Each structure stands twice: as C-alpha cells, then as structure tokens.
Amino acid sequence: MEEIEALWREARELSLGNSGGVERLDSPPTPLQFLRDFVSPNKPCVISNATLHWTALSSWSDDSYLTRTLSSAHVSVHLTPNGRADALVPLNSDELGSSSSSSLCFASAHVIRMPFPEALNLIVNPNSTKYVAYAQQQNDCFRSEYSALAPDCEAHIPWATEALGCLPEAVNLWIGNHLSETSFHKDHYENLYAVVSGEKHFLLLPPTDVHRMYICDYPAAHYSYSQDTGELTLEAEKPARYVPWCSVSPYPSPETKDTQMSKFPLYFNGPKPFECTVKAGEILYLPSMWFHHVRQSPDAGGRTIAINYWYDMQFDIKYAYFNFLQSIHCQSTHSRTLPETVSEDSDLESD
C-alpha cells in the first residue's frame, strides 16, 4: 500500500498538480498541443470559447425550437426513481436468493423510447411524475435519434480529430434536469464533453487511483415501470449477472458519512478528487480511464444539455501499466475491504 500511495502522490506532483483543480485554456489548443500536453500525459483540461460558432448555444435554450426541430423524433429516455441510473442501491435479498437482509445491486434505468416533445416535458416538469427522466443513450444517439439537430453544432471536434487521427466513434446527447447524477465510473474512450446549456459538475480521479474506488462485482438489476401505479420497481436480473462497479459515493449524507468514511478510507482520507464545473460553451477533455462522477445544474428552462464525443483510445503502455496496478489491487486490498452488504443507515438511495 505504501508504494501505491506514493504513486497517487507522484502522479499529482509530476503532472496533474496538487491544487485539485483542472487546467483551463482560454481557447482551443492546436492538435499538437492537445496531443502533447493532455492526451499523451493523460491529463484533463477545460477549454473555454470552444464552441462559440455553434448555433446550438443560443437556439437550444428555446424549448419551442427543440420541440419543433425534433417534432417527429423518437428518443431514448432513462427513467429512475431519483435521477440515478447505473448506481448502487439496496435490493431485498429475496430477489437475489441470498440470506443477508439487504445487499447492494447495480441498478440500470428503465429505458423507453417516446416522442421528443413528450420527453422534454417530463424533463422540465420533474414534479409531475414519480420518476426522473433523462434523455440519453450512449449508443451514438446524437447521430441517429437527434440527427435533425446536426446543423446546430459540429459532427466532431476538429482539433481533437486531427490530434487523435480519427473521427469520433460515438456522439451522444444528454438532456436532463438537476436531479440526474452519474456515479463514479470510467470509460475506455478519449472523451470531449461539450456543455451546451446549464452546467456540469465533475469529480475526477486519475487511473492511478483505482484502489480508491473499491471496484467490486455487484449483481445487476433494472428498474421496471408499471403503467398501473406510475412507479418504478427494482428487479434483479435472472439468471444473476455481475457488474464490476465503483463502491464509493462521494457525497454521503451527514448521517452516513462516518460509516462511508470507515468503509472507504482510501477515498475519503486520500488526495481530494479533481473538481471542475463545465459551463455552456466550454469543453472538458476527460482522458480515457479517468474515474468521473457527474452532477448538473440547469439553465433557466430547467434543462442541462451536453454532447460528448467519444474517440477511440490507444491501448498502449499506459493501459498495460493500469492493468498491472489493478491486478496488484485485487490480491492485496481488494477482497479484504470490499463491502458486500449495506448497513441500515446507508444513504445510497438518497445522498
């Protein structure tokens, strides 16, 4: 563990900085600068004035523009009781056939397709339902479901495309309200995350901090919507399927803070995560393999809108080093420290 903690420190001292802040650029970098100063060292940055020429920055603030342009579009909407999809929540043991009273599972949203105007109405009127709606689908949805919006922004980020030597593998649109939150996870992509309206609040941890996430296998479950009650119920997948996921929730409620801190000391007692708020017109470069947790603030119309561009990452020596680091993790600290059940005061559903 001593060597691993030295790695956390050294990554910060050499390259990432100790302030907990993310480097900011006033304008887009050249492809060479972007590759040399950020992609190659696997270091995030926020770029201001990155999308000044996108008409989306003004037109998408207008609900009537969106509903008119997407009047005939059917879009994917993720429904959850509280805004948290792909999150850890308690599930009755009956569901899993285990003897413990309450176990955590990995809960996926109920996904439905509906006409866009209906989806937007659910998002901007969160109190009208017993669930939270988040229009998103990480399957290149911007280039399919939302193709009518293509003229309002760019099909790719030119300086990133030139630097990375390829077009984006997927472009995803996200329209949600202040309730939607994404739990800590990592992606195997170089990510250019452009906020169009509202603000996104990121917590970031470098891949060198993988132990601090307490990644563990959780049984998969999904929400299911009942037309009768208008409510979502959680159902375990059968046969059981297990998903490795980060155990740490970074904002525990006051009542559960002590429990969470003693369960996840490497997270709570280690270096602070990197923190940044990305505003409309700004782009976050979120490097491949970085753990990220996302919350959002809405615009005046109650929506947060963002597009992210996923570019293929290089599976190079950095990735080999990461896998080595994680393999050390499994043998030493993993099995001893991972929580298997949630105590009664768990706030995983409500923090």
Place this chain on the structure above:
Amino acid sequence: MEEIEALWREARELSLGNSGGVERLDSPPTPLQFLRDFVSPNKPCVISNATLHWTALSSWSDDSYLTRTLSSAHVSVHLTPNGRADALVPLNSDELGSSSSSSLCFASAHVIRMPFPEALNLIVNPNSTKYVAYAQQQNDCFRSEYSALAPDCEAHIPWATEALGCLPEAVNLWIGNHLSETSFHKDHYENLYAVVSGEKHFLLLPPTDVHRMYICDYPAAHYSYSQDTGELTLEAEKPARYVPWCSVSPYPSPETKDTQMSKFPLYFNGPKPFECTVKAGEILYLPSMWFHHVRQSPDAGGRTIAINYWYDMQFDIKYAYFNFLQSIHCQSTHSRTLPETVSEDSDLESD
C-alpha cells in the same frame, strides 16, 4: 511476479508487437504522427531516408575531410582496455576493502582531450595501442567540440522538435570502431539517434521490463592511463560511491552462458529484447526510459559515426507508473536475486 510477467506480455500484445522487431518507416513522419504513434505510446521506430539532405552522409566518410575541418579542434576521447566504458568489470577486493575475492564494479573510461586528428588516428588504428579509443562525450559535444561540422547536418530534427515542442537539450557526436560497446542502461530523454557512417546494433527493452535488468548498486571505479606503460589500470573511487546499473550482459561467452542464465533468469528466459540495426541515413527513435545495449559495425574506413539528439522527456503518468513498478521490484525480487560478486568464470571483461 505473475502480475509483472503479465505486464511484459501485455505491453507487447497491445502495443509493441511480439516479433522482437522495431517498426520501420520509409520516410520521416509528420510531427502529429510521430507524437501520436510513437512518443505518446513510448514505442520505438526506425526511420529510413531521414537525413538524405545531410552532406555529412558523404563527406564524413572521408578521413581527410574530417581532419581538415577539425584540424584545430580538441575533442574528448574515452579510453578503455576493451571498448567498454560504463560497464561492470571485476575489481580486486583490496581496492574496495571488502573480504570477497572478486567484486564487480562500475568502470568509467579514462577521458582525455586531444587534437581531433590524433583521436581519429587512434580510432581507425586500434591495434596500435593497448587501449580502445572512442571519441564521445555526452555533454552536448557536437555543439561545442565539433561545431566546425555543424553545416554538414541539422542542428535538430525538425519533425521531432515540432512534435516535442522544444529544441534538443543536448546533441552528441560518437566516433568509434567495431570494439566499442555500450552496456544496458536507460536515459531520461527522448532520443533521436542518427547514424552517419557504419551501423549501430541495438537491443531494446521497454521500461515495463525493468526487473529483467537486475539493477543493482555497484561501487564506482575508473580507468587511469599510465604514460610509462601505455596501459590502463582500474581504480576504485575513494571514498566509495555507488552507481545503480543493469547487471545483465546480453552476449555471454559459451563458457559462462549457463552461469549467466541461472543468475538472470528473468532476462534470459523472458521475451526476447527488441532488436534493430540502424544504418547510415537512418534514425532510431529510442523512447525515454527504454533500456538499450549498443554495438557497432564500422564503415570501410573502420569508423562508426552517429549523432544523437536528446530532447527533454515528459515526467508524466508513465513515469509515475514506472517508479511504482520499480518500487515493487525492490521489495520482492530485487534483494534475493542480485549478484554481489562475480564467479571466476565471469566473462564480463571479454564477451
């Protein structure tokens, strides 16, 4: 150890290749290609037709051109008994005050400055002396001692300079004969190694293979030249100073092969080193932190001439990962496996 061996394999499978060969380019890459495909993934390559416009490629084959141009230059020459500077050789224990009969030390050359024509004469007539001369000094010597040759080649490698965003920190000239050999070591620089005449034969190991080098602290010693005898004698530094150095010599003589293989099984039983020959007109990109061993073949005039450009490396997440890997090494396999003495049949002076 199992995880570390998996790292060696994965670095090769993902990025470096399993052939043991080094990727070859027919012409210089663009700065973006170089940065994206080689520097960022820390991957070597050999570039052909890289210096076609250098007049050095023809004029430096001519001894009289060199002695005329450098007639008034004084240059640094490294003298060793056998062509090996910065190598491990046995030293009598008396010198070190230890009780063992024969210990290895880290032996540096005797460095003298002499008029260039005299140095060249020593290099091309190796049988005229009891020592081997190698005109080299890794202190930016090309831009100082050899400045009269500057018009014959380039002050920097343009596509590398643009990619790395800086000019070379040092440019070194190397003029030697077939006897000179450089033992396994690594440098904290991005290295562009241009062969001008003759050939250089490299063995390369990625930084992920650090355990296979059996790096150990050796007492420093240096050769000292006696005018009386015309011979070099080895003297331990006093007070003692210790230099961490790779223990592995890759070409053991037939008699010592078994001993060497049993002492350094991780090297001899692991994946083969990457191997390449760099010819006149070609440039090797030798990535920072790669272990390299160098031998050379002479041109028709008996000389091998090369220039290397050292560019500052980025001390980023890759470097932090390397230090972490090396720290694991120290605790687990290092102390158990490192040789402290050399057996009588050691071939370290003669292989």
